[in-house]
Amino acid sequence: MGQRLRGAAVNQTEVASALRGAGCVWAEEEAGLLIESATSDEDLARRTRRRAGGEPLELVLGWAAFRGLRIGVEPGVFIPRRRTELLAGQAVRHASRAPAPVVVELCCGAAAISCAVLHEAPGPVELHAADIDPAAAACARRNLGGRGQVHTGDLFTALPARLRGRVDVLVANVPYVPTAELEFLPGEARDFDPAHTLDGGDDGLTVYRRLIDGAAGWLAPGGQVMCEISRAQLPAAVGHMITHGLIAETRHDEEIEARVVIGTRPAPAPR
Numbered sequence: 001m002g003q004r005l006r007g008a009a010v011n012q013t014e015v016a017s018a019l020r021g022a023g024c025v026w027a028e029e030e031a032g033l034l035i036e037s038a039t040s041d042e043d044l045a046r047r048t049r050r051r052a053g054g055e056p057l058e059l060v061l062g063w064a065a066f067r068g069l070r071i072g073v074e075p076g077v078f079i080p081r082r083r084t085e086l087l088a089g090q091a092v093r094h095a096s097r098a099p100a101p102v103v104v105e106l107c108c109g110a111a112a113i114s115c116a117v118l119h120e121a122p123g124p125v126e127l128h129a130a131d132i133d134p135a136a137a138a139c140a141r142r143n144l145g146g147r148g149q150v151h152t153g154d155l156f157t158a159l160p161a162r163l164r165g166r167v168d169v170l171v172a173n174v175p176y177v178p179t180a181e182l183e184f185l186p187g188e189a190r191d192f193d194p195a196h197t198l199d200g201g202d203d204g205l206t207v208y209r210r211l212i213d214g215a216a217g218w219l220a221p222g223g224q225v226m227c228e229i230s231r232a233q234l235p236a237a238v239g240h241m242i243t244h245g246l247i248a249e250t251r252h253d254e255e256i257e258a259r260v261v262i263g264t265r266p267a268p269a270p271r
């Protein structure tokens with residue numbers, strides 16, 4: 001679309017300068033993306049004003065970059081974070097071990113993790129994504145475009161009963177910010193991600209514990225449940241998995257400040 005605009009080089013300089021003035025660290029890069037997505041000079045001016053006014057770049061563009069994909073986003077639905085690429089990578093890894101895995105993403109938001117799994121898994125996947133928020137479920141449905149089933153409801157209540165004991169990968173980026181820490185989040189998260197997408201209760205692990213409490217009943221033998229978590233939460237998160245008979249492991253990537261906890265339902269020993 002950028003070529004359709006008049007004087008793209010002038011636009012690039014002007015847009016970058018407006019963004020820099022508003023405190024955007026990656027002003028040049030963002031200016032290029034805004035120019036690429038704008039449909040007219042007026043549209044570019046509107047988008048530049050929105051971004052300079054503090055709206056997250058992803059909402060202004062209408063998509064978030066995630067593991068090389070562009071995931072559609074919209075106001076009121078959690079914006080997928082680069083940090084969550086570690087969790088998605090673990091889901092892809094385990095899904096790739098089974099010939100036709102059943103993959104469930106709870107707390108799916110825009111379904112970035114599901115899209116990554118479908119894109120990267122080597123073979124067919126039976127995919128189910130679910131969220132308690134109908135707006136998120138609708139956004140997930142659009143992003144998946146019929147390549148999986150999307151359900152609405154509170155954690156496992158959203159899922160068809162026939163999945164019990166059959167899930168190979170149960171992945172969930174649950175809300176995990178302790179309630180008292182919400183006010184200290186960066187402005188973009190505080191102002192544009194609704195509280196129910198972030199708030200994990202007193203210690204941030206309220207939804208996580210409910211997820212792990214139910215996980216074993218849905219996992220296939222050898223199946224894995226996996227979540228993103230903060231560094232401080234790791235000991236409690238691992239401990240909770242162990243009390244539920246899961247074999248717990250952790251993964252981290254300091255570059256993107258990501259931590260993931262993984263619980264495997266033990267497979268019965270061969271007779």
Ligand SMILES: C[S@@+](CC[C@H](N)C(=O)[O-])C[C@H]1O[C@@H](n2cnc3c(N)ncnc32)[C@H](O)[C@@H]1O
Nearest residue numbers: 078080107108109131132133154155173175197
């Ligand atoms: C941190 S966001 C993650 C969204 C998405 N998985 C991602 O990483 O971009 C948490 C999501 O969990 C959903 N959620 C919160 N409580 C839930 C519950 N009890 N059952 C299902 N979904 C829930 C929110 O609506 C939100 O979309």
